[in-house]
Amino acid sequence: MFEQIAFYFFSVLTIGLFLVAVFSKNVLYAMTSLASGMVVIAGFFFLVGADFLGVVQLIVYVGAVMALYAFGMMFFNVTKNLKEKTTSTGWVLIVGVTAALLMTLMFLGAINPDAIYASLPMSDKMTNPEAVGMALFTKYLVPFEVAAVMLLIAMIGGIVLAGKKMDTSLTDIKDEVLQLKDEE
Amino acid sequence: MDALTIGTIIKILIILAIVSAIAGFGTYIERKVLAFMQRRLGPMHVGPFGLLQIAADGIKLFTKEDIIPQNANKFIFSLAPVITAATAFIAMAALPLFPTFTIPKSLPVIGGAIVPSTVADINIGILFILGTMAAGLYGPLLAGMAQSNKWGIIGSARTAVQFLSYEVVTGLSVLAPIMLVGSLSMIDFNDAQAGGITSWLIWQQPIAFVLFLIAGFAETNRTPFDLLEHEAEIVSGYLTEYSGLRWGMFFIGEYANMITISIIAAVVFCGGYNDLAFISGWFLFVLKVVFFFFLMLWARAAWPHVRPDQMMWLCWKVLMPLAVINILITGIVVML
Amino acid sequence: MAHIEEHKETHTVQKEKQNYVMLDLGKTPKFGMPAFIQVVKRSLSLELLKGLGVTFREMINALFKGKMHTTKYPFEKLPISPRYRAIHEMLRLLESGHYRCIGCGLCEKICISNCIAMETRYDENQRKEVSQYTINFGRCIFCGYCAEVCPELAIVHGGRYENASEQRAGFSLFEDMLTPIDKLKEQKEFAGFGSISPNADENIKKTPLAY
Structure with missing residues (x-):
């Protein structure tokens, strides 16, 4: 009974929030509803007893959407509506x-x-985390490792792309030199 | 209703009423401790030893004009403080505060109720707490972005940076004790350290303990890392445009988070609420939590802020490698 | 009043400890092994704990050794220098109790912000009597010329520096500035502008000439 009510409640919430994420013209609304939609999805995992996956959903997507916020902050004026x-x-x-x-x-x-x-x-x-570990490290070991290698490649790629001038600190460069670089 | 349900409701009331009161009281303690460390007196005049200062502050916050800037996103602006305060208390759902006890039958209505040590003993307690605390950082982030103020934007940019970096360190530093205990439940952590002071995990995992404390300071944005509201640089960061009760909610959330981090440090690394010789467990537990809380105030009195780039340097070049090496060594030891 | 004595105590302590030494920090390595070694050294030498130690020591000093530095201001006041120029006072003659002012008008003349206004007349003994005397404290810059020029040491600067009121005129009437007749015995002579402060000996050693 409670589970069903909770399920429909979470369903309506999730669909509503993602609809806002798609249709809203305001970046701030879109991202906030995306983030809260991701958090609400964790509720489904808790409902079916997959506590571990629920918390992982929470931690991973809270972090991921926050990175999205960082981009939103850099590219848009978040208080104004966006003209697509x-x-x-x-x-x-x-x-x-x-x-x-x-x-x-x-x-x-x-x-x-x-x-x-x-x-x-x-x-x-088995407890929840143990069951997940068992699945990941027996039946799905190969996809798991492949995904791990892919993420490693992505990380190294990110560092290489972003870290070209990491050996010189911007605070150590004199202002005149920085201005010269700007003029070029 | 059975005894456990009533007990759980009592527990929820305890957390909401007492811990939020303590969180408010924390502001008074902080002002007093900081004052003493600078050889000042601190709040003195409202009530004995200034104890009623919190009441006075509360009245001030409640009656202050609630200002929302003209260009701010009003909905998000008013949502942000709620996120901070709510997540801080949701995280406490999985925190053990004292041993499970039964209320004596002689009391009316609630007599015989079993008050559990945690509201929800989910078997992934520590991850849940860290996850909800991480979600709590959406408060400062949204607050800064919604207020259309450049200091706020810088504050929320720093929130994103700080959170994304130090979340890694917190997770990795807690991972080593998790591997030793073999469970994510806070109760299991407590039970694993039942064998006196030598069985505390701090002796087996000193590096993880220090890393966790540092990352905990960063996550609750306490002084060496409180870049979010560096007065000297960005006015008040994400709090710049807030006033009155909304500002107070951020404050309550911050202090509740400090208590949470103190409790995690006490349970995971320092023996939890186990009895030690003749000293009863809950008293010792309160002492430990108070010590960690005091440590946060102490560090604020003693140490200066760091620069943002120094903080990133510390996180990615010092703390994270250390945490990974620590996990590696722990893994090898556990395997052998 | 314990804190005031303590205040003086710290003055002497500071005097004794005035030997500043430049620490030789050496070169700061930025990259590579030397930088790494420096980080490890600094982390392991637990320098952060020393900072914690200092603040904790100060807290113990403040709480248990009576070294709290606070002056509870409206209830306690630190002594001010005799040179301090606050709200004016009009003094009385000690023998007769009559006010000292002879109505010569020098203070009115010398006042550079034109804030002193006085009217005089001859009384029944053909002596000069002050019928009106006001100082406009909205204009007064507390330069002290009036007190310096006064031939009778009648107008002097007092120590009343808490001059907040609804109207500054409240301070400025002759009767308000005049020493109350019942407090004549407590009336103190103004030490004057050349007077030295009570702890002048301590202070003089702190001037750069001492080095």
Whole structure:
């Protein structure tokens, strides 16, 4: 009973928040609703008893959306509404509808509940984090390691791209030199 | 309702009423301690030893005009302080404050209720606390961005930077004790250190303890790292445009977070609420938490601020490598 | 009053400890191994704890050894220098109790901000009597010329520096500035502008000439 009420409550909240994230013209509203939508999704994990995944969702997406905020802060005036430039409405429509259709097809399996089964069912012997660890390090070891290597590559790439002049500190460079660089 | 439900409700009331009162009281303690360390007297005139100063401040905050700047995003502007205050108390849901006890049957209504040590003993307690505290940093971030003030924007930019960096250190530093205990539950942490002072995790994980304290200072934006509201540089950072009750909510949230960090340090590293010889556990626990709280005030009196670049340097070039090496060594030891 | 004595005490302590030494910090390495070694050295020598130690010592001193530095101002006041030029006082003759002012008008003449106004007349004994005497404290710059020029030491500067009121005129009437007749015995002679402060000996050693 409680679970069902909570489920529908969270569903309405999530859909509403993501709708705001898509349709709002204000960057601040869009990002805030995105962040809170991500937090609300953690509620679903708690509902089905996957506490660990819920908290991971919370920690990971809180951090990720905060990085998004940083970009928003740098690129937009967050207190003003944004005027979007859409050059071809047709393309946006076609791509959007196709994506929506694909997603619907992907999740069609959910219509028939018998078709869904857990490949690694939860057992009462293990606590939540242990179960996640078991799944990650046995059945899904290879994708897990591949993802890890991908993230490592991304990190190194980021450092290389951003860190070209990391050996000189901006505070140590004299103002005149900095101005000269600006003029170039 | 069964005994545990009533007990849990009592516990929730304890946290909301008493801890928020203590968080308010923390402002008084901070002013007094800072004053004594600078050989001043601190608040003196309202009530005995200035004890009623908090009441006076409260009245002032409640009756002050609530100003929202003209160009501010009004909804987000009023939402931000609520986020800080609410998340600070949500985090406390998973904190053990004292051993589980039963209220004696002689009392009416609540007699026989079992008051649990945590409101929700979820088996991922520490991650939950850190996660919600991290979410609490949305308060300063949104506050700074919504107020259309350049100091606020700089303050919230610093929030993003500080949070994204030090979240890593907090997580990594707590990871080593987690590996030793083999659980994420705060209760398990407490039980693992039941064997007297030698079984405290601080002796096995001194580096993790120091790293956690440093990162905790950064996450609660206490003095060596309070870049968010550096008065000398950015007026008041994200708080610049706030006044009255909204400002007070940020304050309550900050002090509640300080208490949370103190409790985590006491439970994870310093033996929790276990009895020690003849001293009862809850008394010792209060002493530990008070010490960590005092340490935060003490550091504020003793140390200057750091620059933002120094703070990033400290995080990425010193603390994070240390934390990773610490985890590596702990992992090898645990495996052997 | 303990804190006031303590105040003087710290003055003497400071005097004894005045031997500043420049610390030799050496060169600051920026990169590579030397920088790394410096970081490790500084972290392991626990310099941060020394800062904590100092503040804790001060707290113990303040709380238990009576070295609190606060003067609870409206209740306690630090002594001010005899040279201090605050609200004026009109003195009386000690023998007769009559006010000293002879109505010569020199103070009115010399006042550079034109704030003293006085009217005089001959009384029944054919002596000069002050019928009106006001100082406009809205204009007065407390230069002290009036007290310096007064031939009878009648107008002097007092120590009343808390001059907040609804109207500054409240301080400025002759009767308000005049020593009350019942407090004649407590009336003190103005030491004057050349007078030295009570702790002049201590202060003189602090001038740069001492080095």
